Amino acid sequence: MSMEDYDFLFKIVLIGNAGVGKTCLVRRFTQGLFPPGQGATIGVDFMIKTVEINGEKVKLQIWDTAGQERFRSITQSYYRSANALILTYDITCEESFRCLPEWLREIEQYASNKVITVLVGNKIDLADKREVSQQRAAEFSEAQDMYYLETSAKESDNVEKLFLDLACRLISEARQNTLVNNVSSPLPGEGKSISYLTCCNFN
Amino acid sequence: MAAATAPGPKAPPGESGGPAASALSMERIQSLTDLADLEAAYSRLCEEEKVVQEELDALLEQQSTIENKMVALHRMGPSLQLIEGDAQQLAGMVTFTCNLAENVSSKVRQLDLAKNRLYQAIQRADDILDLKFCMDGVQTALRNEDYEQAAAHIHRYLSLDKSVIELSRQGKEGGIIDANLKLLQEAEQRLKTIVTEKFDTAMKQGDLPQVERFFKIFPLLGLHEEGLSKFSEYLCKQVANKAEENLQLVMGTDMSDRRAAVIFADTLTLLFEGIARIVETHQPIVETYYGPGRLYTLIKHLQVECDRQVEKVVDKFIKERDYHRQFQQVQNSMMRSSSAEKIEPRELDPILTEVTLMNARSELYLRFIKRRIIADFEVGDAMASEEVKQEHQKYLDKLLNNCLLSCTMQELIGYYITMEEYFMRETVNKAVAMDSYEKGQLTSSMVDDVFYIVKKCIGRALSSSSIDCLCAMINHSTTELESDFREVLYNKLKQGFPATTFQDFQRGVTSAVNIMHSSLQQGKFDTKGIESTDEAKQSFLVTLNNVEVCSENIMTLKKTLESDCSKLLSQGFGGEQAQAKIESCLSDMAAVSNKFRDLLQEGLNELNSTAIKPQVKPWINLFLSVSHNIEEEEFSDYEANDPWVQQFIVNLEQQMTEFKAGLSPVIYDTLTGLMTSLIAIELEKVLLKSTFSRLGGLQFDKELRSLIAYLTTVTTWTIRDKFARLSQMATILNLERVTEILDYWGPNSGPLTWRLTPAEVRQVLALRIDFRSEDIKRLRL
Numbered sequence A: 001m002s003m004e005d006y007d008f009l010f011k012i013v014l015i016g017n018a019g020v021g022k023t024c025l026v027r028r029f030t031q032g033l034f035p036p037g038q039g040a041t042i043g044v045d046f047m048i049k050t051v052e053i054n055g056e057k058v059k060l061q062i063w064d065t066a067g068q069e070r071f072r073s074i075t076q077s078y079y080r081s082a083n084a085l086i087l088t089y090d091i092t093c094e095e096s097f098r099c100l101p102e103w104l105r106e107i108e109q110y111a112s113n114k115v116i117t118v119l120v121g122n123k124i125d126l127a128d129k130r131e132v133s134q135q136r137a138a139e140f141s142e143a144q145d146m147y148y149l150e151t152s153a154k155e156s157d158n159v160e161k162l163f164l165d166l167a168c169r170l171i172s173e174a175r176q177n178t179l180v181n182n183v184s185s186p187l188p189g190e191g192k193s194i195s196y197l198t199c200c201n202f203n
Numbered sequence B: 001m002a003a004a005t006a007p008g009p010k011a012p013p014g015e016s017g018g019p020a021a022s023a024l025s026m027e028r029i030q031s032l033t034d035l036a037d038l039e040a041a042y043s044r045l046c047e048e049e050k051v052v053q054e055e056l057d058a059l060l061e062q063q064s065t066i067e068n069k070m071v072a073l074h075r076m077g078p079s080l081q082l083i084e085g086d087a088q089q090l091a092g093m094v095t096f097t098c099n100l101a102e103n104v105s106s107k108v109r110q111l112d113l114a115k116n117r118l119y120q121a122i123q124r125a126d127d128i129l130d131l132k133f134c135m136d137g138v139q140t141a142l143r144n145e146d147y148e149q150a151a152a153h154i155h156r157y158l159s160l161d162k163s164v165i166e167l168s169r170q171g172k173e174g175g176i177i178d179a180n181l182k183l184l185q186e187a188e189q190r191l192k193t194i195v196t197e198k199f200d201t202a203m204k205q206g207d208l209p210q211v212e213r214f215f216k217i218f219p220l221l222g223l224h225e226e227g228l229s230k231f232s233e234y235l236c237k238q239v240a241n242k243a244e245e246n247l248q249l250v251m252g253t254d255m256s257d258r259r260a261a262v263i264f265a266d267t268l269t270l271l272f273e274g275i276a277r278i279v280e281t282h283q284p285i286v287e288t289y290y291g292p293g294r295l296y297t298l299i300k301h302l303q304v305e306c307d308r309q310v311e312k313v314v315d316k317f318i319k320e321r322d323y324h325r326q327f328q329q330v331q332n333s334m335m336r337s338s339s340a341e342k343i344e345p346r347e348l349d350p351i352l353t354e355v356t357l358m359n360a361r362s363e364l365y366l367r368f369i370k371r372r373i374i375a376d377f378e379v380g381d382a383m384a385s386e387e388v389k390q391e392h393q394k395y396l397d398k399l400l401n402n403c404l405l406s407c408t409m410q411e412l413i414g415y416y417i418t419m420e421e422y423f424m425r426e427t428v429n430k431a432v433a434m435d436s437y438e439k440g441q442l443t444s445s446m447v448d449d450v451f452y453i454v455k456k457c458i459g460r461a462l463s464s465s466s467i468d469c470l471c472a473m474i475n476h477s478t479t480e481l482e483s484d485f486r487e488v489l490y491n492k493l494k495q496g497f498p499a500t501t502f503q504d505f506q507r508g509v510t511s512a513v514n515i516m517h518s519s520l521q522q523g524k525f526d527t528k529g530i531e532s533t534d535e536a537k538q539s540f541l542v543t544l545n546n547v548e549v550c551s552e553n554i555m556t557l558k559k560t561l562e563s564d565c566s567k568l569l570s571q572g573f574g575g576e577q578a579q580a581k582i583e584s585c586l587s588d589m590a591a592v593s594n595k596f597r598d599l600l601q602e603g604l605n606e607l608n609s610t611a612i613k614p615q616v617k618p619w620i621n622l623f624l625s626v627s628h629n630i631e632e633e634e635f636s637d638y639e640a641n642d643p644w645v646q647q648f649i650v651n652l653e654q655q656m657t658e659f660k661a662g663l664s665p666v667i668y669d670t671l672t673g674l675m676t677s678l679i680a681i682e683l684e685k686v687l688l689k690s691t692f693s694r695l696g697g698l699q700f701d702k703e704l705r706s707l708i709a710y711l712t713t714v715t716t717w718t719i720r721d722k723f724a725r726l727s728q729m730a731t732i733l734n735l736e737r738v739t740e741i742l743d744y745w746g747p748n749s750g751p752l753t754w755r756l757t758p759a760e761v762r763q764v765l766a767l768r769i770d771f772r773s774e775d776i777k778r779l780r781l
Helices: A022-031 A069-076 A092-099 A099-110 A125-128 A134-144 A159-183 B026-030 B035-143 B147-159 B161-168 B173-207 B207-221 B223-252 B258-288 B295-321 B324-335 B345-380 B387-400 B406-433 B445-463 B469-495 B501-510 B512-525 B526-572 B578-625 B631-641 B647-663 B667-686 B694-714 B722-733 B736-744 B757-767 B773-778
Strands: A008-016 A044-053 A058-063 A084-090 A118-121 A147-152
Touching: A008 A099, A008 B147, A022 A044, A022 A058, A022 A084, A022 A118, A022 A159, A022 B512, A044 A069, A044 A159, A044 B578, A069 B295, A069 B406, A084 A099, A084 A159, A084 B501, A092 A134, A118 A134, A118 A159, A125 A159, A134 A159, A147 A159, A147 B161, A147 B223, A159 B173, B035 B173, B035 B469, B147 B173, B147 B207, B173 B207, B173 B258, B207 B647, B223 B258, B223 B295, B258 B295, B258 B324, B258 B345, B258 B773, B295 B324, B295 B345, B295 B387, B295 B647, B324 B345, B324 B406, B324 B631, B345 B387, B345 B445, B387 B406, B387 B578, B406 B469, B445 B469, B445 B526, B469 B526, B469 B578, B526 B578, B526 B647, B526 B667, B578 B647, B578 B667, B631 B694, B647 B694, B667 B694, B667 B722, B694 B722, B722 B757, B736 B757, B757 B773
Parallel strands: A008 A058, A008 A084, A084 A118, A118 A147
Antiparallel strands: A044 A058
16 A cells, blocks of 8 residues: 555545536536536546645545436445545525435435535525525534535535545544554444555554 | 165166156156166166167068058059949949839739639639539439439539629629529529429338439538438338337247347347448448538437337337336335345346346447447548537537437446346345355355355446446445455354363363263263354354455456456447546455455454363463473483373364364464464463473473474474574573573574573573572673
């Protein structure tokens, strides 16, 4: 692992209804682009971006999934190995917000119980078309114990913050895990984040 | 200043001035009063005078040369005037020539202009003639039903410069031209109607030569889109007819037919092959008569029909194979764990294979049309701007991604993945439930079975040619192996290696004869207990082997998949990210191999602490009951009847035989490694509790050597290192005198690296009853 030029590797999977802007969020963060007229994602897309946080290189493996129903069985297979899930909805689309409980059920069913879930309301540049108030989303995320953020992939609002904050939380989570696991021997079926860590960081 | 300080006569003249002016000023000479000074000044002035005289002479000598030069210059005067005149004349000539040249070139320009206008005039005259010729030609051709000729005339007319025609109409003969034009336009309309009608008739009659004949005429009339769309209509009808026929055949297929299980995949294949053949056959005509970049339009039309036919076939497939109901059942079975209405995974096998085959055919077909369209666009876009190229790429992506074929297949594959996952999980569960172990085998049946199943499922997903489908199944396999199957093995190991029974404990104490005796007795009284204990032991060992093989198999599976995938990718399947996606999913799978390794290590530690340690420890403790504080007589007695080590070795051997037979060589090796470490530690403990005479030390040395010699034969590890401390202790116990230690210590240690601290050396020395503690204390270590 010392050959690889990063200190941490995390898998982040974006999920949510079709057309809420998952691909645009990923493109904005990884390439700094906002491609207008983005077609629907087919299956899953895969991007990598390495960021530096407090002098440590963090490699983020970002899986951008298709929101359409027919790809559900493909996207579900990625939940389990994810360190974090970004659950996205469109603030101008009530329907995408109303589907959130269904998405949470999927997470419950397929993801590891250690996964960090972030709720993201995208498209705040279209403020005049807003259908989901910030307060409603905040209350919902609080009830579900999720971190919550509103973004605009188009205006690049909060996009960087979303991914960097997430990376920070993943790092501290990973640190805690190794501390715990150094004391007691690992149990079977543990989350796999530990295996991603280079031990040299903590010894 | 210089003169004031050093006014001596030896000062060279001119040192403080140029040769022309004297170094001594008048005032200074007048102020001189001393005779010696005066003399000095005089002699200096004299010398200066001499120098000046010489210079004057030299200048005078040059006078004649200068005069000669002056004469020569005077002589050149008249010639210069001549040259000036010539130069002025030349300048005049140049100016004249220049004007002349400019005049000429402006005339040439005028000529050029005139020539161009002439050409234009000729062109226009030609065009007007052409127009008339076309008009006449069209009429004749139409009369003769020579539509190609008529179309060629119209094409000629259409390619004429419209502004020229407009200009011509304004001319004197405007009336005639107007009439001609009108006739031509009428002819054009007539021809269009005729061609369309004739094409439709030919199409209805299925007259391919006539269809192709009129198809070629459309572009001449500027009707590219109409031509392509009409021709496509004709081709689509052919596709539809053929597809209808094929579907009828499917319905009549006997279930015993060899291809019955994949009949829908075969039907799709026929459909795709038919369309591909049409594209192959008609691409040259389209290219020749419609130009490059038009194939996209043709295929776009064909794809609509293709989608329509695919929908029919897939609908039939779903209905005939009960695809949706099967999926529903699978989903229900996954939700509820009740086994009552669980669908039998084996029943899914054929349908899963057929779906992957259907998708593979679709991918192959889509790749074919993608390549054709790209190649056709490339020819047309060679000179095009980047935007046009991107635009075309967008058209293509849209066609490929949004066609019903793609969506339908994605839907089918979506269901497939869920069903394949179910198939895998249920079959693995079955393999676990039916796990059996044959004597003489290291592993039990489930390991081979489970990996056969996983390989089969991933292999089937791979055969669909869909990268996302493959990755999803790799992910599901990783989950299955990591959580479910590993859990099974973990639970087996958790039951532990049966704790040593009292009889087993005794077995260690008593001699070999007693072992046979007691086991005979046990056989009589408690066969069942022994058998179940033995079974539990064997189960534990087999599980250890299973875990190891799993870890290996995962790595093998990963390697196999890597090479399979690179084959698929090299054929051009999958997008730009395909490689990275597969690599990521496979590396997750490889990580599971390490988890199995960790489990193996845990199991071995368990075995070492529950099975080996409780046995070995009492055997080693027996050492304490053998006195090493001995004299000559006992020493030779020990020689004849070994008091401890031989029995210890026999016991060890007996114990390890069981493991050697039951464990894979690699695991056995690791286990013996753990055991030797254990022996070294335990033996050191008892050693430090004993006392030794000189001969007792020798006895221990002999014992230790025998033990090391034995252990060396059973392990492939180098065990000397593990016994280094004990060997050094034996050396100390064998010393003649306390001070002899200094021959081996510190600077005298030579190649020997001491593993004992000075305190430990003293502690061991103190075990010798014949060594005085004062001597030991006095040692400087």
